[in-house]
Amino acid sequence: MIATLAEALAAFLILAGGFFALVGSYGLAKLPDLMTRLHGPTKATTLGVGGIVLASMIVAGLEGRLSLHELLIALFLFLTAPVSAFMLAKAHILRDARTAGSLPPTGTETGWATTHVPAGGAGKDRKRAAAGS
Amino acid sequence: MRSRLVPHPLLTLALTAVWLLLVNEASLGHLLLGLVLGLIVPLLTAAYWPGRPRVRRPIRWIEYGLVVLWDILVANVQVAYLVIFKRNDQLRPRFLTVPLELSSPEAITVLAGTITMTPGTVSADLSADGRALLVHALDTGDPQETARDIKQRYEARLKEIFR
Numbered sequence: 001m002i003a004t005l006a007e008a009l010a011a012f013l014i015l016a017g018g019f020f021a022l023v024g025s026y027g028l029a030k031l032p033d034l035m036t037r038l039h040g041p042t043k044a045t046t047l048g049v050g051g052i053v054l055a056s057m058i059v060a061g062l063e064g065r066l067s068l069h070e071l072l073i074a075l076f077l078f079l080t081a082p083v084s085a086f087m088l089a090k091a092h093i094l095r096d097a098r099t100a101g102s103l104p105p106t107g108t109e110t111g112w113a114t115t116h117v118p119a120g121g122a123g124k125d126r127k128r129a130a131a132g133s
Numbered sequence: 134m135r136s137r138l139v140p141h142p143l144l145t146l147a148l149t150a151v152w153l154l155l156v157n158e159a160s161l162g163h164l165l166l167g168l169v170l171g172l173i174v175p176l177l178t179a180a181y182w183p184g185r186p187r188v189r190r191p192i193r194w195i196e197y198g199l200v201v202l203w204d205i206l207v208a209n210v211q212v213a214y215l216v217i218f219k220r221n222d223q224l225r226p227r228f229l230t231v232p233l234e235l236s237s238p239e240a241i242t243v244l245a246g247t248i249t250m251t252p253g254t255v256s257a258d259l260s261a262d263g264r265a266l267l268v269h270a271l272d273t274g275d276p277q278e279t280a281r282d283i284k285q286r287y288e289a290r291l292k293e294i295f296r
Contacts, residue, residue, distance in 0.1 A: 020209055027216035036226045038255045039212055039271045046250060047209035069157040082249035082256070089257035089269065103258075103267060104230045104276075110261035118261070 006062055010055040017051025024048060034092050035099070042085045050074055090114045140179045145171035183238070190294060197290050204251040204286075212253060215272055228257070229276035231266040231283055240295035241266070247287050254279065 027040030053070040060067035093100050093114045100115050110116055139145060145168070152167035153159060215224065231248075235241050241263065245256040248268055258267035273279045 020213060023213040023216055027212070030216065030221070031224075032221045033226075035228075035255070035257070035269045036224065036271055038269070039253065040216065042249050042255055043205075043208050043212045043251075043253075046205055050205075066159070067157055069154045072151065072154050078246070078250065082246035085249050085255050086245065086257070089255060093258055102228065104228050106260035106265040106267075107230055107232050108260050108262055108264045112258045112267055113261045114258050116261035 003062060006058055010058040010062075013051040013055035013058070017048045017053075017055065019048075020051065021045055021048030034096075035089065038085050038088060042081050046077065046081065049077055139172065139175070141175045141182075144175045147171075148174055193290065193294050197287075197294065200286070200290070201247055201251065208251045208253065212271065215253070219272070224272045225274060227270055227273055227276055229268050229270060229273070229280050231268055231280045231288075233264050233266055233288070234284075235288060235291060235295065236263075237295050238263075240291050243295075244287055244291055248283060251287075254283070 024040045024043070024045040028037055031037045031040060053073050057067055057070050090113075093103070093112070103112055103115075106112060110118075148171035149164070149167035152170055153163060156163050233241060233244075235244060241259070245259070245266060248254050248256045248266070253271040253273070255269045256266055257269045259265070260267075268280070268283070270276065270279050
């Protein structure tokens with residue numbers, strides 16, 4: 001009885017995970033520009049992979065094996081997805097003048113890091129950063 | 134003495150746990166091997182750490198983790214709804230500025246990561262002085278309110294964790 005329930009739960013998780021992964025990919029194709037497209041892969045995919053990873057753990061448990069290394073997949077996804085999204089967004093702001101021009105003000109004394117040119121000139125600042133201070 | 138041999142006890146524990154998960158096997162041999170790795174890796178890498186963030190209030194961490202997990206669940210459903218049912222020209226994507234009260238780089242990193250993983254928002258840039266975060270929202274009627282939500286829900290909690 002419990003085994004049947006667990007199997008049903010695993011099946012549901014696989015289906016739900018597949019659905020969200022599909023929606024994420026569809027969003028990537030359908031949304032109009034780069035910034036909105038970033039929303040698809042960073043979110044819908046999380047639950048997609050999450051559901052399938054959980055199902056994998058349940059199925060392994062049904063076969064009598066304790067399997068937890070799936071948790072690492074989820075963990076590393078959580079660590080890497082925001083970083084790659086952040087780098088994509090920064091590259092886009094740097095390359096696309098229209099986007100860079102449409103950003104709201106920072107509300108502080110400096111501009112946004114990607115487009116900000118420090119008062120002493122970019123070269124000096126970069127050298128200081130390379131020196132590690 | 135203790136700090137020299139075990140510069141970062143939490144990192145040691147985390148590395149051991151990751152090793153056990155990687156081999157996917159709970160045995161004494163792998164526990165010892167994981168512990169050895171957990172002791173050696175921090176010693177070898179200690180010279181490259183920019184700093185050692187203090188982790189306080191483990192309960193708060195767990196609470197924060199659960200809040201974020203729940204929000205990810207909700208975020209997925211919301212974004213799926215937006216993607217499937219809303220026409221592109223009905224979306225109101227917009228950049229917004231979130232002024233930061235957090236100052237430690239680790240705390241800001243966690244906040245930016247959280248924003249990217251949760252409801253309809255992606256963090257896109259940091260101001261050059263590190264005191265404001267640029268966030269892109271997929272569909273927002275009121276940018277100010279979205280920024281306020283982020284500050285109340287995540288930043289306030291992180292402020293208590295990183296102090």
